[in-house]
Amino acid sequence: MKDISQYLELFRTERDLIDAHSVPALNALRDEAAAAFERMGFPSKKVERYRYTDVATAFAPNYGLNLSRLHIPVNPYEAFRCDIPNLSTSVYFVVNDSLYKDALPKATLPKGVIVDSLNALSMLDEVQAVHSPFSIFHSEDSLTALNSMLAQDALLIYIRAGVRAERPIQVVNILRSAVPLMVNRKVRIVAEAGAEVRLLFCDHAADDQDFLATQVMEVSVGEGAHVELYELEETHARCHRFANLYADVAAGGHLTHATLTLTNGLTRNQTDVCLSGKEASVNLLGCAITDGQQHVDNNTLIDHRAPGCTSRELYKYVVDEQSEGAFAGRILVREQAGQTESQETNANLVCTPEARIWTQPMLEIYADDVQCSHGSTVGQLNDEALFYMRQRGISESEARLLLKQAFASEVLNHITLEPLRDRLHYLIDKRFRGELNHCRTCRLCNKS
Amino acid sequence: MLEIKNLHATVGGKEILKGIDLTIGPGEIHALMGQNGAGKSTLSNVLVGHPAYTVTEGSITFNGKDLLALSPDERSHEGLFLSFQQPVEIPGVSMVNFMRAALNAKRKYQGLEPLDAGSFLKLMRERRKIVELDNKLTSRSVNEGFSGGEKKRNEIFQMAMLEPTMCILDETDSGLDVDALRIVAEGFNKLRTSDTSAIVITHYQRLLDYLKPDYVHVLMGGRIVKTGGPELAIEIEQRGFDWIKESLDI
Numbered sequence: 001m002k003d004i005s006q007y008l009e010l011f012r013t014e015r016d017l018i019d020a021h022s023v024p025a026l027n028a029l030r031d032e033a034a035a036a037f038e039r040m041g042f043p044s045k046k047v048e049r050y051r052y053t054d055v056a057t058a059f060a061p062n063y064g065l066n067l068s069r070l071h072i073p074v075n076p077y078e079a080f081r082c083d084i085p086n087l088s089t090s091v092y093f094v095v096n097d098s099l100y101k102d103a104l105p106k107a108t109l110p111k112g113v114i115v116d117s118l119n120a121l122s123m124l125d126e127v128q129a130v131h132s133p134f135s136i137f138h139s140e141d142s143l144t145a146l147n148s149m150l151a152q153d154a155l156l157i158y159i160r161a162g163v164r165a166e167r168p169i170q171v172v173n174i175l176r177s178a179v180p181l182m183v184n185r186k187v188r189i190v191a192e193a194g195a196e197v198r199l200l201f202c203d204h205a206a207d208d209q210d211f212l213a214t215q216v217m218e219v220s221v222g223e224g225a226h227v228e229l230y231e232l233e234e235t236h237a238r239c240h241r242f243a244n245l246y247a248d249v250a251a252g253g254h255l256t257h258a259t260l261t262l263t264n265g266l267t268r269n270q271t272d273v274c275l276s277g278k279e280a281s282v283n284l285l286g287c288a289i290t291d292g293q294q295h296v297d298n299n300t301l302i303d304h305r306a307p308g309c310t311s312r313e314l315y316k317y318v319v320d321e322q323s324e325g326a327f328a329g330r331i332l333v334r335e336q337a338g339q340t341e342s343q344e345t346n347a348n349l350v351c352t353p354e355a356r357i358w359t360q361p362m363l364e365i366y367a368d369d370v371q372c373s374h375g376s377t378v379g380q381l382n383d384e385a386l387f388y389m390r391q392r393g394i395s396e397s398e399a400r401l402l403l404k405q406a407f408a409s410e411v412l413n414h415i416t417l418e419p420l421r422d423r424l425h426y427l428i429d430k431r432f433r434g435e436l437n438h439c440r441t442c443r444l445c446n447k448s
Numbered sequence: 449m450l451e452i453k454n455l456h457a458t459v460g461g462k463e464i465l466k467g468i469d470l471t472i473g474p475g476e477i478h479a480l481m482g483q484n485g486a487g488k489s490t491l492s493n494v495l496v497g498h499p500a501y502t503v504t505e506g507s508i509t510f511n512g513k514d515l516l517a518l519s520p521d522e523r524s525h526e527g528l529f530l531s532f533q534q535p536v537e538i539p540g541v542s543m544v545n546f547m548r549a550a551l552n553a554k555r556k557y558q559g560l561e562p563l564d565a566g567s568f569l570k571l572m573r574e575r576r577k578i579v580e581l582d583n584k585l586t587s588r589s590v591n592e593g594f595s596g597g598e599k600k601r602n603e604i605f606q607m608a609m610l611e612p613t614m615c616i617l618d619e620t621d622s623g624l625d626v627d628a629l630r631i632v633a634e635g636f637n638k639l640r641t642s643d644t645s646a647i648v649i650t651h652y653q654r655l656l657d658y659l660k661p662d663y664v665h666v667l668m669g670g671r672i673v674k675t676g677g678p679e680l681a682i683e684i685e686q687r688g689f690d691w692i693k694e695s696l697d698i
Contacts, residue, residue: 383499388536388590391496392550392606393524393557402549406540406589 003042003056008034011149014067021069022152023118026186029137033148040142052326052358053268053297055143058240063182063212066096069152072176087419089170089200090115096175097183098153107167112160113197115169117153118186134188136218136246141270144244147184147214154186157199161192161222168198168417173213175203175239180210187215189229193222193250198417203233203241211239219247221255223277228256230420234263234427234436237292241267251277251306258285258415260424261296262431268297275302275309275337286315287411289431290323290355297326304337304367313344316411318404318432319355328360331374335366344374349381349407401432449474449645450515450614455506456670457494463504464490466670472614474643479656479681481649482667483689488649489533491667492616495647496530497523510614524550525557529612531603533619533649538590543602546590547572547609554610575608579635596623604635611639615646621655633658653685666692 011018011034019027042059043050066072072095090107092115093100099117109115134154138145159165175183191197205211221227233241241264249255259269273282288296302311317325327346348357361374381403389399408428415421430436450472457465464487472478480488494501495508497520508515510526518526538546551571552562563571576586579601591599600620607615617636621629633655636646648659656664656678664680665672666689674680674692684692 382536382538384536385538387498387520388532388538389541389546389550390520391524391530391532392546393521393553393610394546394549395521395553396519398549398553402541402545403538406538409540 003060004037006062007059007146007150008038010065017067018150018152021067025118025134026148026151026154029134029148033138033145036138037142037145037149040140040145043142049270049299049328052299052328053266053295055242055268058212058242058266061180061210061212063180063210064177065150065182065184067152069098072096072098087168087417087423089168091170091172092155094155094171094173094185096177096181097151097185099155109169110163110165112163113165113169114156114158116156118156118188119153134186134218136216139246141244143214143242144216147186147216147244150214151184151186151216154188157187157189157197159191159195159197159225162194163192164196165198168200168420170200170202173201173203175205175209175211175213175235176207177209177211178207180212182212183214185213185215187217189217189219189227191219191221191225191227191253194224195222196226198228199230200417200420201229201231203231203235203239205235205239208236209238211235213239213241213243215241215243217243217245219245219255221247221249221253221280223250224252225250226254228417230258230415230417231260231269232424233259233261233267235265236263237265237294239265241269243268244270245272247271247273247282249273249275249277249280249282252279253277254281254283256283256285256414256416258287258411259298260286260411261288261290262427263436264290264294264296266295268299270299272301273303273311274305275311276305278306279308279310280306281310282312283414284311284313284315284329285411285414286327287408287428288315288317288319288325289408289428290317290325291320292323294323296324298328299326300329302329302331302342304331304333304340304342307337308339309337310341311343313346314411314414315346316408317346317348317357318351318408319348319357320351322352322354324356324358326358326360327376328358328362329374330362330364331372333363333365333367333370333372337367338369340367340370340372342370342372342374346376347407347410348376348378349404350378351380351404404432405429449511451507451509453507453509455491455494455508456504457490458502458504459490459500464670465494467506468667468670468672470665470672472645472647474613474645476663477646477648477659477661479648479650479659479661479664480667481651481664481681481684486667487670488667489618490670492530492618492647492649495523495616496520496528521553522557524610524612525554527613528616529607529610529614530616531600531607531618531620533622535591535594535599535603537592537594539592541590543586543588543590544569544572547606550606551609571609576605578608578638579604580631581605597625597628600624600632601628601635604632604639608635608639613644615644617646617648617650617655619649619651621650621652629654630658653681656681668693668696
């Protein structure tokens, strides 16, 4: 209990300050969220879904919070210039946990598409008229509850029925602080019936500082809507990320969600997808490349609640040096979910005897007439392939690199956004070469 | 050019080569025949430095250099090429990236600049035609989904790209139909220069009809027990190996 006390104490003593710099929609959630957080405490490794990540230790240090919402001096355009060539996106910056209003994209969004912070009340009215902005604010997860207890703002992305957002929307999360900092981000994505949107979230850290970020994302994919959501993390060894995503896909809707972790410290991504309408579909993709002391834990749940739904899941890890990866994916096919098609694959490449992988694919079927498969592999590089390449004159290090890239790139091949896919191939190549922190166009990277 | 002296080698602790002596001059083609398990593939693997094989005695000199002191990739740069008996499939590594990495590594070793993309692709196109390798195959992953014959053709294509001076063809004829065999063998002949040497491991005369070896060696129990001209291969084709065993009293 002592672990959670500093957060509860902070909440109780600073409650007025927290509320004063937030909005009623979020303030209304706090009491119930705090009670849930206090009841659950930090999940120990005995909690099934948290068995691979030590949460309490990550939350133990004394992080500062920017509860008075002081404006953090940063010009994201100056600090951050990593772009995706040939991909024209509407770029938004979130500095710590606030939308950076000084640098909004110049091009206007199509009518019916809204990207704004919850503080922009006019837009909340419009969205709230149709959807409750936050239906999940504690669920049965203590970190979601903690996030709801402390979050002071939220990013809302709304696409009205039938509207196609032609240009992908990119959100760059920048962590910036001179002292150890905790941030609590909330994101609400609503794509109404028949809407189409592609979203790219990039996580970066601008300062060599200890960061702790919680993120709760809630996604509603309406009937026949199409949402692609890519999350790319390129932070550093002192960053801790706990991201919980809750998605609901209505009849005939489709969600693609990809989590790509290239550089980080400790990351836990929990992704829960509910296929609630018939013939809904989801693709979950994940790729983690780790070395040093990196830790990446992806925990997924796909809940088939309606007939004729399809789910595909592919997670690949390349773990090197002393790093650790974990994957636990549960697929639940409920009694009413006949004609389900589901495929889950987790493949892992373990490059050293010290690197660790935990893998746990789970399939629970309560319906008849379904086609489901699940499997995982853990292995090393193929020695015969390595030798074949060396016989052709390719050095051992280059051959290893090509094989690792080949392994990881299978995930990228499922990404339909071509410029992003090309960019990710490039980034992964750089990552394996250890050159990720030297990208040419980025002043931020060149600084370090 | 290649001088093997008293070569002994083991794999998995078991001695397979028990004193091989073989000298190959520039431009010479040497056929290596023998029953299964005689050590033919072991010899080729030892020559290219496969890590599973351990040389316990003897020496190999290649163009005056101690071959055994070189890594597999350095041996490749020095001009040694093995056409694998069973080429490996490498999913996810495209033929283009694979060949570019190989060719540019060799150029770097030779102190040359990497080939620019245009010249490289032009070279790929030219060389591909020599073995009639379909464009579709070179745009795929290395050997992935290739038929047995296509894999063997792909080996000769890679040879064409890397222009080695010492080629080892390890049962390149196995699994090939008559037409594929002709394409592969004629491809090899087109690529040969007066300095290209080769060790051809085969069970059959039909490949040798095309390649016309200067010498034929018979390997038995990890040693070369008989050496002759092209007529020896014809005799083996007709009579098998037992008569050699009998004449040597093995």
